[in-house]
Amino acid sequence: MARLVLWDIDGTLLHGGETAAAVFDRALEAVLGVRPSSRPSMSGKTDPQILLDYLDLLGLDPAGVDLEAVLARLADELAAAQAQLRAGGRVLPGVREALATLAARPGWHQSVLTGNLARNARLKLETFGLxxxxDxxxxxxxxxxxxxxxxxxxxxxxxxxxxxxxxxxxAVWVIGDTPFDLAVARAHGARALLVGTGRFPPAVLAALGPDAVRCDLRDTEGLLELLAT
Ligand SMILES: [Mg+2]
Structure with a gap:
């Protein structure tokens, strides 16, 4: 039977490390001339949402900011920092095997559903060989x-x-590491697998009542079995 598996990226497939967060500070400083002294919570949010949260912290009115310019600069900053991203980040346990196994499955489609800008999603996946x-x-x-x-x-x-x-x-599975990933699945009648490799411990994620919870993605066979149900 056909399946569409949609992976979250950060905290689910990989950890981008400090660089993945720092590029936001750099983009804001480059475009707006202000360096944020703190960061909003980023887990599960889209990059445009994170930008709005930053502006809130900085006390800036979004109406007066060229949001697209900041986001374009964000992608430029991440591309420029690819070597640091590779050095400071890592693929999470079992991910490579899981992705390779699912990709080989006839009739199954595998892609990402992520808050990252498309350019940054591609760069992160490319950096870590995923x-x-x-697709x-x-x-x-x-x-x-x-x-x-x-x-x-x-x-x-x-x-x-x-x-x-x-x-x-x-026939769609959303796999992610935050309550926001679950919300996406719930909003559309898809199913959700949450993994405890991000900021939320498995017990916290389990309490939300997703279709399945895993500590990590090491059990490839079990994962295949679950997604086929
Ligand atoms: Mg995530």
Whole structure:
């Protein structure tokens, strides 16, 4: 049976380390001339949302800020910091095997549903050698919609346009590390697997009542079995 598996990136597939967060500070400083002294919580948010949270911390009115310029600079800063990203980040346990196994599964489609801008999603996956396993053409990104819950229909629509595949949301799995990933699945009748490799411990995630929770993604066989149900 067909499946669409949509992976979150940060905290689920990989940790980007300090660089992934620091590029926001640099982008803001470059475009607005102010260096933030603190950072908003970033887990599970889209990059446009994180930017608005930063502006709030800085006491700046978004109406007076060229948001697109900051986001474009964010992507430039991450690209420029690729070597540091590679050095300070890592792929999470079991991820490479899981992605390779799912990619080889006939009739299954695998991509990302992420708050990252599309450029940054590609760069992060490429930096850690994960790009060959995912079909980015059918992914959904923070640059598509600022609200994460609006991203699942974007991926389904791209699957239909690119591959002529129409899937019921019940054939879609969202895999992520935050309550926001669960909310995306819930909003559309998809299923959610939450993993405790980000900021939220497995017990906290389990209490939210997702379809499944894992401490990490090391059990590839168990993962396949779960996603096939
Ligand atoms: Mg995440």
């Amino acid at each position: 790009l060959p396993f995912v 980015l053409e059918i992914g959904a990104f923070g640059s598509d919609r600022p609200r994460r819950t609006a991203l699942l229909p974007v991926a389904l629509d791209r699957l239909r346009r690119r591959h002529g595949v129409v899937l019921d949301p019940s």
